[in-house]
Amino acid sequence: xxxxxxxxxxxxxxxxxxxxxxxxxxxxxxxxxxxxxxxxxxxxxxxxxxxxxxxxxxxxxxxxxxxxxxxxxxxxxxxxxxxxxxxxxxxxxxxxxxxxxxxxxxxxxxxxxxxxxxxxxxxxxxxxxxxxxxxxxxxxxxxxxxxxxxxxxxxx
Amino acid sequence: xxxxxxxxxxxxxxxxxxxxxxxxxxxxxxxxxxxxxxxxxxxxxxxxxxxxxxxxxxxxxxxxxxxxxxxxxxxxxxxxxxxxxxxxxxxxxxxxxxxxxxxxxxxxxxxxxxxxxxxxxxxxxxxxxxxxxxxxxxxxxxxxxxxxxxxxxxxxxxxxxxxxxxxxxxxxxxxxxxxxxxxxxxxxxxxxxxxxxxxxxxxxxxxxxxxxxxxxxxxxxxxxxxxxxxxxxxxxxxxxxxxxxxxxxxxxxxxxxxxxxxxxxxxxxxxxxxxxxxxxxxxxxxxxxxxxxxxxxxxxxxxxxxxxxxxxxxxxxxxxxxxxxxxxxxxxxxxxxxxxxxxxxxxxxxxxxxxxxxxxxxxxxxxxxxxxxxxxxxxxxxxxxxxxxxxxxxxxxxxxxxxxxxxxxxxxxxxxxxxxxxxxxxxxxxxxxxxxxxxxxxxxxxxxxxxxxxxxxxxxxxxxxxxxxxxxxxxxxxxxxxxxxxxxxxxxxxxxxxxxxxxxxxxxxxxxxxxxxxxxxxxxxxxxxxxxxxxxxxxxxxxxxxxxxxxxxxxxxxxxxxxxxxxxxxxxxxxxxxxxxxxxxxxxxxxxxxxxxxxxxxxxxxxxxxxxxxxxxxxxxxxxxxxxxxxxxxxxxxxxxxxxxxxxxxxxxxxxxxxxxxxxxxxxxxxxxxxxxxxxxxxxxxxxxxxxxxxxxxxxxxxxxxxxxxxxxxxxxxxxxxxxxxxxxxxxxxxxxxxxxxxxxxxxxxxxxxxxxxxxxxxx
Ligand code: FES
Ligand code: FES
Numbered sequence: 008x009x010x011x012x013x014x015x016x017x018x019x020x021x022x023x024x025x026x027x028x029x030x031x032x033x034x035x036x037x038x039x040x041x042x043x044x045x046x047x048x049x050x051x052x053x054x055x056x057x058x059x060x061x062x063x064x065x066x067x068x069x070x071x072x073x074x075x076x077x078x079x080x081x082x083x084x085x086x087x088x089x090x091x092x093x094x095x096x097x098x099x100x101x102x103x104x105x106x107x108x109x110x111x112x113x114x115x116x117x118x119x120x121x122x123x124x125x126x127x128x129x130x131x132x133x134x135x136x137x138x139x140x141x142x143x144x145x146x147x148x149x150x151x152x153x154x155x156x157x158x159x160x161x162x163x
Numbered sequence: 164x165x166x167x168x169x170x171x172x173x174x175x176x177x178x179x180x181x182x183x184x185x186x187x188x189x190x191x192x193x194x195x196x197x198x199x200x201x202x203x204x205x206x207x208x209x210x211x212x213x214x215x216x217x218x219x220x221x222x223x224x225x226x227x228x229x230x231x232x233x234x235x236x237x238x239x240x241x242x243x244x245x246x247x248x249x250x251x252x253x254x255x256x257x258x259x260x261x262x263x264x265x266x267x268x269x270x271x272x273x274x275x276x277x278x279x280x281x282x283x284x285x286x287x288x289x290x291x292x293x294x295x296x297x298x299x300x301x302x303x304x305x306x307x308x309x310x311x312x313x314x315x316x317x318x319x320x321x322x323x324x325x326x327x328x329x330x331x332x333x334x335x336x337x338x339x340x341x342x343x344x345x346x347x348x349x350x351x352x353x354x355x356x357x358x359x360x361x362x363x364x365x366x367x368x369x370x371x372x373x374x375x376x377x378x379x380x381x382x383x384x385x386x387x388x389x390x391x392x393x394x395x396x397x398x399x400x401x402x403x404x405x406x407x408x409x410x411x412x413x414x415x416x417x418x419x420x421x422x423x424x425x426x427x428x429x430x431x432x433x434x435x436x437x438x439x440x441x442x443x444x445x446x447x448x449x450x451x452x453x454x455x456x457x458x459x460x461x462x463x464x465x466x467x468x469x470x471x472x473x474x475x476x477x478x479x480x481x482x483x484x485x486x487x488x489x490x491x492x493x494x495x496x497x498x499x500x501x502x503x504x505x506x507x508x509x510x511x512x513x514x515x516x517x518x519x520x521x522x523x524x525x526x527x528x529x530x531x532x533x534x535x536x537x538x539x540x541x542x543x544x545x546x547x548x549x550x551x552x553x554x555x556x557x558x559x560x561x562x563x564x565x566x567x568x569x570x571x572x573x574x575x576x577x578x579x580x581x582x583x584x585x586x587x588x589x590x591x592x593x594x595x596x597x598x599x600x601x602x603x604x605x606x607x608x609x610x611x612x613x614x615x616x617x618x619x620x621x622x623x624x625x626x627x628x629x630x631x632x633x634x635x636x637x638x639x640x641x642x643x644x645x646x647x648x649x650x651x652x653x654x655x656x657x658x659x660x661x662x663x664x665x666x667x668x669x670x671x672x673x674x675x676x677x678x679x680x681x682x683x684x685x686x687x688x689x690x691x692x693x694x695x696x697x698x699x700x701x702x703x704x705x706x707x708x709x710x711x712x713x714x715x716x717x718x719x720x721x722x723x724x725x726x727x728x729x730x731x732x733x734x735x736x737x738x739x740x741x742x743x744x745x746x747x748x749x750x751x752x753x754x755x756x757x758x759x760x761x762x763x764x765x766x767x768x769x770x771x772x773x774x775x776x777x778x779x780x781x782x783x784x785x786x787x788x789x790x791x792x793x794x795x796x797x798x799x800x801x802x803x804x805x806x807x808x809x810x811x812x813x814x815x816x817x818x819x820x821x822x823x824x825x826x827x828x829x830x831x832x833x834x835x836x837x838x839x840x841x842x843x844x845x846x847x848x849x850x851x852x853x854x855x856x857x858x859x860x861x862x863x864x865x866x867x868x869x870x871x872x873x874x875x876x877x878x879x880x881x882x883x884x885x886x887x888x889x890x891x892x893x894x895x896x897x898x899x900x901x902x903x904x905x906x907x908x909x910x911x912x913x914x915x916x917x918x919x920x921x922x923x924x925x926x927x
Contacts, residue, residue, distance in 0.1 A: 040192035042185070045359070046849070050849075050851060081185035090183065090184070094183040104823065106183075107407075128863070136858065139855050141355075142823045144824075144827075
């Protein structure tokens with residue numbers, strides 16, 4: 008079957024099997040390998056992307072379900088060659104080690120802070136439950152997200 | 164960045180720009196033209212004979228290139244490397260695709276090669292294997308007791324390896340001691356669970372007739388050597404690449420059957436092939452950690468001085484373990500930070516029909532520290548002495564170093580009491596105890612527990628590590644290391660070291676790793692060794708460069724080499740500040756025709772560092788927990804970690820290692836457990852069943868430090884990768900048991916889930 012969508016501002020259209028998962032479509036058909044796979048059971052959040060502005064775990068959707076959607080992956084988060092503030096904050100706060108959870112973490116956190124400027128540390132820890140990191144103990148991830156959340160509240 | 168003294172500076176990582184935008188390439192992200200995909204059929208039984216395999220239906224599926232069984236390859240390769248030398252490999256191993264018998268759930272029995280990963284996975288369902296199931300030795304204690312059949316022919320029991328160390332007077336000490344106590348403790352089976360599941364891509368190399376293998380490993384050189392042997396290929400025709408690796412924690416520290424299989428199949432079919440494991444495959448096929456049961460017995464006097472220790476460790480090996488050393492490492496650290504004169508240590512290593520138990524962050528040392536730190540708290544409880552004071556009374560004193568332990572370690576340096584006091588101050592310990600007394604007096608609904616642990620660990624494993632520092636003609640610098648970082652940030656740390664050692668600009672340094680075709684032969688990244696051993700190799704290689712640069716500078720400045728000094732990042736005539744040369748100016752000359760005859764062309768150094776012995780970082784952790792009486796729900800209120808790893812080259816990265824270590828150690832204390840049933844079926848085979856720590860399981864971590872250098876390497880640095888995992892597990896368990904002490908509860912085995920706590924409270 009044919010699916011068409013916009014990914015990182017670009018229109019794409021491909022033939023896929025009906026059962027193709029969105030995460031496989033993105034990684035294998037479009038070669039956008041920044042979106043990761045860390046589990047088979049929708050726990051880890053490594054595959055987190057934005058679908059029509061909302062976060063989604065790309066391993067829980069079929070490519071067909073995203074027909075017509077507007078999708079952003081980690082590769083499309085920077086604008087005009089400038090890192091998204093969440094990317095910068097992860098870098099500045101040593102919010103990543105192996106980097107495998109990072110694309111999903113950044114995508115989830117960017118959407119969260121956009122919708123919840125000024126979020127507290129508790130809010131952030133609670134929200135990040137759907138994203139697993141095995142390296143950082145979450146400490147510096149939380150710090151990075153808090154920094155952006157504070158800045159967003161200050162600017163509002 | 165012209166900042167001098169990069170060492171010790173808090174700088175952003177060199178690694179991150181390529182990772183925060185999704186550009187990082189892990190094995191599963193790499194595609195080669197014409198690449199086929201491999202899927203593995205794995206045994207559903209813990210112990211069974213393979214009577215026959217019918218692959219006709221699978222093989223006739225569209226898009227399937229071939230279905231390969233163990234019988235097809237049996238004479239074409241060696242068995243999988245296992246611990247115990249040649250005899251063990253002949254008798255206690257298996258082929259990467261097993262041919263006759265399987266000994267754990269998840270063992271590979273066939274491989275499908277297909278056009279796509281989906282087709283390969285679909286075809287697995289159509290392979291029919293005729294198994295004859297055998298009774299399984301799935302439970303450690305049953306297997307230890309001899310109540311399960313030996314898992315290998317020719318064995319009398321499943322206990323394959325033992326070790327014992329006994330002080331002459333230990334039995335007399337126990338007989339005459341004013342007090343003794345004993346406790347059985349479990350350091351339960353846990354899984355490393357790096358977020359990147361193992362994956363392998365193999366491609367034939369037409370030039371060498373060998374192969375290139377991309378694999379998610381901590382030891383590319385080790386994989387190359389072991390693979391060469393297993394596949395009977397010359398080592399120099401193999402190239403092993405560890406690209407971005409998504410975490411290791413010890414479980415990517417050996418040659419795996421999948422690496423052998425992909426290499427062999429790519430070679431036979433003359434085609435690149437990739438296998439990207441699923442998380443379910445990961446849990447059943449990647450080695451687990453810990454899984455020890457220990458009988459701990461201490462003899463002590465009225466003041467809490469420990470007079471003697473008996474420790475018998477029953478360690479699980481699973482099937483096909485890559486090492487037997489884990490329980491022996493536990494023995495080497497059995498006495499922890501304490502001067503215990505008489506010790507009896509015994510290890511019994513036991514085969515079971517489960518996936519192998521091998522290295523996991525700390526490997527053997529977390530277990531040792533867990534036992535002794537729990538024992539110290541039990542002594543404190545028995546005598547009603549503050550646990551900090553019991554520790555204080557037993558510490559090895561600073562003037563006793565180097566200190567030989569009764570089980571055979573030699574601790575390099577340490578200042579344990581100073582470290583403890585720093586932690587007590589950081590936590591405001593006495594105020595916490597006052598709050599606790601008040602709480603107890605009020606009979607509050609929530610119990611407050613304060614727990615501490617002091618740890619020491621042995622790390623910086625040899626036998627050597629390598630480094631190359633090359634100043635390019637332009638003056639930029641390329642560094643190659645034999646270590647293989649996978650999150651540790653060594654590109655950053657090593658660049659900091661080199662910048663200071665030779666006067667290079669930090670921003671002009673590129674650090675490369677993880678490719679056997681360009682790195683010097685090296686060992687890898689595990690056992691908290693990369694900075695202490697790998698960094699020291701780089702210091703030595705830098706010294707070669709610096710000495711040569713001084714020679715060239717002397718020639719350029721028309722001075723004697725003895726009159727040239729390297730200071731402030733520049734090379735100059737001593738006492739003549741205006742005469743300085745930069746590294747770039749010297750590099751230009753080093754590759755020019757204007758060198759005198761007695762100086763060779765080029766400006767680079769290769770060197771190795773062979774550590775004379777292990778190094779022993781230490782620290783004190785204090786955990787504060789609240790337990791809801793009604794539900795047994797535990798929340799970690801505060802956490803204080805005071806770690807001493809010597810001087811910190813990259814303080815930001817050291818803190819990151821501590822945070823991650825804490826999360827894993829606390830995870831073992833409170834959340835994580837791998838469970839097999841009595842048939843050897845894995846019950847915790849997904850992230851739905853195996854509890855991974857989440858962000859809201861942790862409080863803000865408060866970190867502090869003391870600094871005690873080692874004398875055993877040129878950086879003075881000790882390891883930090885595993886330290887926090889080691890300290891945190893006992894600190895948290897001690898805190899929980901401290902909260903429950905008024906109820907008369909002495910010990911509960913990990914993980915301390917609300918259910919276990921609640922049940923214990925009911926029975927109290
Ligand atoms: S891959 Fe784990 S949640 Fe999608
Ligand atoms: S940085 Fe490695 S899993 Fe998060």
